[in-house]
Amino acid sequence: MDIRLMDDAPSDAERAVIAALIDPVEEVGSHLAIGGHSARRHRHLLLPVLSAVQSEIGWVSKGALNEICRRLVIPPAEAYGVASFYALISTTERPSVVAHVCDDIACRLVRSEFPHGDAVVSSPCLGQCDRRPAVLLQRAGVEDVVNAPGDQDPFELVGVADPTVVGDRLLARVGHADPESIGSYADHGGWQALEKARALGPAAVIEEVERSGLKGRGGAAFPTGVKWRAVAAEPAPRYLVCNADESEPGTFKDRVVMEGDPFAVIESMIIAAVATGCAKGYIYVRGEYPLAASRLRHALHETRLAGQLGPEFDIEIIRGQGAYICGEETALFNSIEGLRGEPRQKPPFPAQVGLFGRPTVINNVETLINVPGIVLEGGEAFAAIGTPDSAGTRLFCLSGDINRPGTYEVAMGGALGELVDLAGGFVGETQAILLGGAAGAFVDTEALSMPLTFEDSRSRGVSLGSGVVMAFNSSRDMHDVVRRIARFFRDESCGQCVPCRVGTVRVEEALARSRSAPLEAGLIDEIDRAMKDASICGLGHTAASVVRSAISLGLIS
Amino acid sequence: MRGVRNGARLYTVDPRRSESAKWADIWLGIDVGSDIALANGMARVIIERGLQHRDFIANATTSFDDYAAKVGEYPLDRVEEITGIPSDVIEEMAVSYASAGMAQIVWTLGITEHHNATDNVLALINLALLTGHVGRYGSGLVPLRGQNNVQGGGDMGAIPNKLPGFQDVEDDDLRARAERIWNHTIPPKRGWHLTQMFEAMAAGKLRGLYVIGENPAESEADVVHARQALEGLDFMVVQDIFLTRTAQMADVVLPAAADWCESEGTVTSSERRVQRVRKALEPPGEARPDVDIIGMLARGMGADWGQPTPEDAWNELRLVSPMHAGMSYQRLEELGGIQWPCYDENHPGELFIHGRLWKQPLESPPAPFIAVDWVPPVDRLTNDFPYRMTTGRHLDGFNTGVQSAGYDSPIRTGGTIDISPEDADRLAIHDGDLVKVSSRRGTIEVPARRDLALRSGLVFMSVHYGEDADVNQLTIDTWDPKSGTAEFKATAVQLQKV
């Protein structure tokens, strides 16, 4: 391709990391070069190789980027645009260990000091709210690691506490089966659903999923069976993507599943591939989840050895590099494709034009792991759980001022208050509950009677979102919490469309001003309406929802 | 590029792995001057596999058997030896070209600046005739023109054997028609082309020269000889917008206005599109539009043409040249240019001109295959002159550089001898080192530049920097007898670090 490289050469170490992952895609001799379309098909290796250099070397230098571009035939400006999109990739030199100290809404309740420096940076929610406060150590040449709780010296390795997990369907194996043993998985009921699915055949599996009434757990609540049927009807090749980029502040349930029951994610994906005839699967795991990624990687390896994955269908793990927006499905596709993680305008929808422009099934972790139960018990049995419009159980992430923060699985239809009771009730007098995550809304204690269903939440103008239930008692500075959420969206907006790129900044500014002056509620309302109406994706649509709910509940003024 | 992005396969045949070649699915790094062998070898593959377009050949061509016999002499192992390109790739390209629904061959001076330039072009035309990739939407033969009006110059009859509109000057009927319109007799024999003129100058048969907008004292191959020829003239007039090196040698210089922005008129692009140029600036000092200068000269010679405007001159051309007849200034304006032929004012112009070959039955003469043989470049590589030097342009430069030197290009590298990294290493030459470059005709000293686009044995110089890098002291003035083009692309040189 018509690219001009820089003059910078990689160090030996950088070259070794890159060479281990990618061969040059062009064959060049004195009288012959083979490249062109065949060479330009390797863009999808960009994120993995950037990740590898970041992980092994600690940053991406000009020399390293140049070598990547040379091997993959990518223009350096584009590769730089991709590298600089991600918070976990540094294009400037920095210390070999960097502590990402979570100062997001759950962790800041228990952390008052937020050190800054070259080696210590503040981080958005690390998805460890059940064992807060959390620190992610990004370490050159060594696997990244999370300290949770990590409230002492951020660099001291303390590991992670055992999660609190309550649930007997989706979470049945977590804490009981050995997540690193395929045998243990089988002993705890694993692989039966896949065997049955293969016997039933694609059409019957899709039928059962449709009959179950399963709806997507990622927030949009779209019927999973409908999605599968649409993709199955499209021409091959088709792709399957498991969205494991769980980044919504206050959310950690998918992490608990991936760390505690990784084979279930894989078995569910294989069933989905059987049903929809997908050629290849991807799990896109949040970069801040090193343990989940390594458990999944191990589980994939064992599954392959066991013959359940192979040439007809295999799964690849892609690690995100610190970008909330990549949880948006089309941004996630772009990220896998080696582009900036910017959402695409829809339509077209992923079922028609998804990953690599092909029909794609994309489901999040929680949605997928419902599938084995549906296959084993039948769709009708599943539909009998919960309510007619909200079938099955849901995973909720309880944190904040709650006695036993953790992941709780309950049948849909129970009241919010019952869920809170399950977690030991509130700590102190509750002034607000954040429902659904940073893109959700605050509710007050009147909402404790609300049944946890799609339909009841919708009728109240709130959303179950990613299952976040975070409590704030009367001692909490809600102004500080709301500002942190506004800051989160300003930092995580991809920057593509104007309403979100600038609107998130203006909302944050208005909140900052309201420390010392009356809150400009009207202005925020106007910005929010424009962001809701005119942004490209869900991030912009919901970026100010929490702020507005805080205003209407009188939490800030 | 849009086609490539939409999936079209691109093969680039070029000794250098140029920027375009980097986009190619396959770059075929041909040895300089072996194009005919490649084309004939491809043809042999196509015929052997029965991939030729039988109906088209039968209906629209002649002499296929002679051609098939000739290309039969080019088996792939021989072609690989001549071109340096692996035979399997040649085979793939041949099959791919012949099997494609649409295919184009695009070329420029790498084909035509050879001593057998016309044969090179014929070899490519043969391929298009063989496969029917001509005269159809999306298929064709596309020579890219290097000057904004080199096509128009020929269209207007500024070539020794043609009247305007490519009417043969030696055809009595056509000449008589033009004579009637002009009310003047026209010499019935073709004139000399440029290279013949220089030979005539050297032989003392041509004693006076009127040069308009050309800089032969810098652009001619083996330029030292060319300068001697110009110096030997009795009288030379140069009409130019610059005081070029040639103008400096002239007896009289007529300062001209820049045709594209200081006067009105038309130019014709590569795709035969006639477009209007317009006056945006007042010309400096005494500079005048060419049409005015020529009118004044005519008056001085006793023929008063009045003061024709460019549009008057154009309308006269439309009378003489049938293929321009429908192109009024008004239509050129409205349509954003028209592609000839355009026979009347209702004619939209033609997107492609060889569509006639698809008429059944054919209403015009069939296209003949003209079998051609490969011959190597004249300037042989030997131990004394072991490097093959080829010449060309840089993106930001133009010809002898008199125009392009006027602006400050951030990507200008200046006049250099470009060398492959392997050769540079062997000769211990670094970027910027002065290198003595010698050919059988001369020696110059220029700074070196390493270029990854080059392979060992191949060196490159641009043509834009006559002052610092007078490349045409090295080039050979062997020329193609049919087109008069010199073999700028193939010089044998020796390199020596200074």
Add this chain to the structure above:
Amino acid sequence: MISLTIDGQTVVSPEGATLLEACRSIGKDQPTLCYLETLAPVNVCRVCVVEVEGSRTLVPSCSRKVEPGMKVQTESERVRHSRKVVFELLASSVDLSLVDDSVQEWMTNYQVDPGRFGDLAPLVDDRDERHAGHHYENTGTHAETVFQPVKVDNSLYVRDYSRCILCYKCVEACGDDAQNTFAIAVAGRGFDARISTEFDVALPQGACVFCGNCIGVCPTGALMFRSEHELRASDLWHEEEQTVTRTVCSYCGVGCNLELHVQDNRIVKVTSPIDHSVTSGHLCIKGRFGYEYVQQLGDLATTPIDDVLRRAREAGTV
């Protein structure tokens, strides 16, 4: 053909047409910033959004295709509100003083008031170093802006990213949609996203081939001829005195059309008409900048602008 209604009026459009094209076909123009006929729509500026019945959010008319029976509103309160706020967000963060008159008219029409977000923040010089996701303190005392120093690193054109609305047009023109050079891309993220070369190297050190096609598509004057930039800085840029003449490039045989912008008998800028079929407004370095040989500045006649133009030309590259 597809039938739909726009503001209650029935419109018949060819299949594959966009809502914008359908609107324009009945004389209802819509504001656009990131849209250009010759580039693939990126639908990022969001000023062309319209309301489609049944759609939860507004849709960008520049890219959304017409569908049978669609009911489209271009003047509803929702549409007006979003457009107004989007223009306000832009105008409060970017210098829009050089956008063309039609955009100014739309902004007047929507009663755009960028001042309501506070005083505009002054320029900063660290925007190219900002790291994605790392927060930059926001006190709310000023409305944050993209104001930054002009990038002047060659003699042909300047990049004044204080005027950049991040419409992606330059990136597209440099890349897939015209030049295929890919010298620039969007780097960074969120409000800190910016157009950049690799590692923000100066243009002559990067892949730029100085075709200037980015200048040709820039809607805000962020990319500007060095000559125009210097003349503006010297208060000698007088657009009202300029003539614009269409002609054909004097270099190669492609036949690109040039529009010569002439002031005081000097070419001060070159553009190319996007509606001309030969190159759709795109040029190469020679066509865009190679005109200087016809004006040996100051040799014969000195105009007031000669000194500035000569300085710009001789400024060289960094």
